[in-house]
Amino acid sequence: MISKATMDFLKDLKINNNRDWFKMNRSRYDGAKLEFETFMDALIEDISKFDPSIAHHTGKSSMFRIYRDVRFSKDKSPYKTHLGAHVTAALKKSDIHSRAGYYIHLGPGESMLAGGAYMPQGPWLKGIRSEIAADPKTFKKILNSATFKKYFGAMEGDQLKTAPKGYPKDHPEIELLRYKSFLATHHLSDNDVLSKDFLKHCTRVFKALYPFDDYLNRAV
Secondary structure, X not given: OOOHHHHHHHHHHHHOOOHHHHHHOHHHHHHHHHHHHHHXXXXXXXXXXXXXXXXXXXXXXXXXXXXXXXXXXXXXXXXXOOEEEEEOXXXXXXXXXXXXXXXXXXXXXXXXXEEEEOOOOHHHHHHHHHHHHHOHHHHHHHHOOHHHHHHHOOOEOOEOOOOOOOOOOOOOOHHHHOEOOEEEXXXXXXXXXXXXXXXXXXXXXXXXXXXXXXXXXXXX
C-alpha cells in the first residue's frame, strides 16, 4: 500500500527541489523509498504469476534512482519528483529498454502504469514490424480486446511520416508499421494510488497489458 505520507513527500519535494531541503527531509525520503520497494516486491510477485519471465526482479532492482542526471539538461533540479520502477525480462537494468515490460510512475497528479516498446532500436524495431506484417490479425485482436481498451484506450507512440524502409506506402498495415514506439498507458488519480486496493488494481492492469508485451517480445 502507498501512503499519503509518501505522496505528501513527493508533493513537497516538487516545491522544494534543492539539496538542503532534501537533506533536512532525508528520513521522509527513506520512508517513501522503503514503502515503494516493499510495494514493488509484492507487485512483482503478483506479475510473475502470469509472466514468470520477470520473476528474477526484486523491488530494489526494479526501482530508479531519485537523483537526476543534470549534465546535459537546462533544468538543474537535482531530484526527480516521482518514484518509478520498470520490470522486464532483461537481466540487467541497463537493458530494460530491450524488452517490453511493466512501468510504474508515482507522483501527485502524474501517476501512471505503462508498458510496451519505447523507441526500440535496430533489430528489435525491425522484428516488431516484421511480426506485424506477418501476423497483423493477432496484434489487432490484442489492441481491440475489451480489457486493453478498458485500461489503455488505444496504443500510443510516435510515428514516421512515411513508410518505413522495406515497406510500400500502400501496405495494408502501414498505419501500424509507421509506429516508432508501441506504448500503452493507464493514468491514475491520487485516490487510485492511495486506495487500499491499489496493488490489486496494478495487477489487473498489468495482466491486461501482458498479451501486448508478449507480442512485442516475440520480435526480440
